[in-house]
Amino acid sequence: MATDMFQDEFATATPTPGEIMRRRARSHLGFLAGGGFVALVVLLAVLAPYVTPYDPYSQNLEARLVGPVWAADGSWAHLLGTDSLGRDYLTRILYGARVSLIVGLGAALISGTVGSLIGVVGGYFGGRIDAVVMYLINVKLALPGILVALSLVSIFGGSLLALVCILGFLFWDRFAVVVRSVTQQVRSHDFITAAEAVGASRPRIIFREVLPNVTSQIIVIASLEMAIAILVEAVLSFLGLGIQPPTPSWGLLVSEGRNFMFFKPYLITLPGLAIFLLVIAINLMGDGIRDITAPEGRNR
Numbered sequence: 001m002a003t004d005m006f007q008d009e010f011a012t013a014t015p016t017p018g019e020i021m022r023r024r025a026r027s028h029l030g031f032l033a034g035g036g037f038v039a040l041v042v043l044l045a046v047l048a049p050y051v052t053p054y055d056p057y058s059q060n061l062e063a064r065l066v067g068p069v070w071a072a073d074g075s076w077a078h079l080l081g082t083d084s085l086g087r088d089y090l091t092r093i094l095y096g097a098r099v100s101l102i103v104g105l106g107a108a109l110i111s112g113t114v115g116s117l118i119g120v121v122g123g124y125f126g127g128r129i130d131a132v133v134m135y136l137i138n139v140k141l142a143l144p145g146i147l148v149a150l151s152l153v154s155i156f157g158g159s160l161l162a163l164v165c166i167l168g169f170l171f172w173d174r175f176a177v178v179v180r181s182v183t184q185q186v187r188s189h190d191f192i193t194a195a196e197a198v199g200a201s202r203p204r205i206i207f208r209e210v211l212p213n214v215t216s217q218i219i220v221i222a223s224l225e226m227a228i229a230i231l232v233e234a235v236l237s238f239l240g241l242g243i244q245p246p247t248p249s250w251g252l253l254v255s256e257g258r259n260f261m262f263f264k265p266y267l268i269t270l271p272g273l274a275i276f277l278l279v280i281a282i283n284l285m286g287d288g289i290r291d292i293t294a295p296e297g298r299n300r
Contacts, residue, residue, distance in 0.1 A: 024292045031288020037281035045097040052088060056095040056248050060086035068266050081266055083256060089267070093274055096248040100230045100278065103163055107229035108222045110168025115175025116218055120206055122176070123183025133180065140173040149232060150241060158242045167229045175221050182214045216293040223286020227279040234275050250275050 015023070025031055044051060064086040067073040074081065080090040122133030149170055156162045186192065187210070195205050234251030236242030243249035245256070250271040257267025 021292050025288075028288045028291060030284040031292060034281040034284025034286075034288060037277065038285055041097050041278055041281075042101060044094055045101055048091070048094040048098070051094060052091040054088035054091040056087065056091045057246050058087060062086065065260070065264055067264070068270075071266070080270055081264075083253075083267060084260065089253075089270065092248040092253060093250070093271060096250045096253060096271065097274070097278075099160065099243055099247065099249045100233065100275070102160060103167065103233045104226040104230040104282070106164035107167035107171065108226040110165065111170070111172040111225055112175050112218060112222045114169065115172030115221075116179045116211075116214075118172070119176040119179030119181075120183050120210055120214070123180040124187055124202075124206060124210060126184075126187075130180075133176065137173055137176050137180075140176075145170055146232065146235070149236065150239075153236055153241045158236065158244055160243065160247075163233055163236070163242060167232060171225050171228060174225065175218065178217050178221055179214050182217050183210055186210055186213045216290050219293070220286050220290040223282050223289070226286075227282045230275065230279060230282075 060082070063078070063082050064084055066075055066078050066082045066086075068081040068089075069076055069079050071081070078088050078090070080088075080093065083089055083092065118133055118136065122130040149166060152166045152170075153162065156166065192205060192209055195209050200208075233242055233249070234254070237249040237251030238255040240255065243252055245252060253271035254268050257264070257271070261268050
């Protein structure tokens with residue numbers, strides 16, 4: 001009975017992996033700050049019609065270039081002012097967040113799926129298959145990403161779906177490189193040998209044993225790729241090859257405001273600041289998830 005009581009007390013005192021991760025999440029400032037800001041942006045983007053009463057496409061030339069509320073010519077009717085066509089700038093920024101989030105998340109999902117599968121296959125099977133995978137990776141790394149994106153967007157157009165697909169199939173190489181390297185390390189572990197010894201099929205080993213052990217690395221790369229996709233979309237929209245007007249996009253807002261940058265600097269500062277903060281927040285969140293789920297060698 002004393003042994004049973006000791007075992008019960010030991011089991012109660014030992015935290016579960018889920019409790020350990022929740023404890024680390026609550027104490028990780030980068031994860032809390034980044035995740036909180038990303039959640040706020042997502043919430044504002046989803047609830048944009050309820051946050052602001054204006055239509056992002058509605059023009060009012062009588063109220064054009066009204067300054068933000070803190071400016072001398074500002075008005076509480078338009079908290080962040082209006083653009084050159086009299087459209088409410090807060091509304092345009094909120095709806096532009098939808099574009100950035102869709103492009104970033106969609107591109108990260110596509111590139112993550114393609115790159116991770118290629119990396120796992122090359123790292124697990126090795127030999128000639130790995131040689132083919134490395135050849136594909138080297139070819140992709142030799143291509144200038146931005147120039148290829150510019151070429152493809154000019155060919156297929158700058159619709160939202162086209163941008164997501166182009167960026168998704170353009171930035172898979174980082175996933176493949178990292179996942180291939182980690183898979184080679186996981187491949188040599190005893191639990192993989194044990195799974196092969198009991199007759200587990202290769203697809204089962206890959207999806208049930210290998211992939212769960214490389215997930216934390218995939219999350220970190222996904223956060224990086226999501227941030228890069230948002231930046232590339234903003235660059236393409238700024239150059240006039242991305243999202244086309246009148247659809248609100250943060251890069252397009254910067255492009256539209258450059259003609260007034262010396263007279264109405266908020267037209268560039270506000271969407272530029274939104275891009276900067278969202279990219280930083282996504283990277284902080286991804287790095288925090290990496291620390292929480294795979295904290296080897298970290299004093300936490």
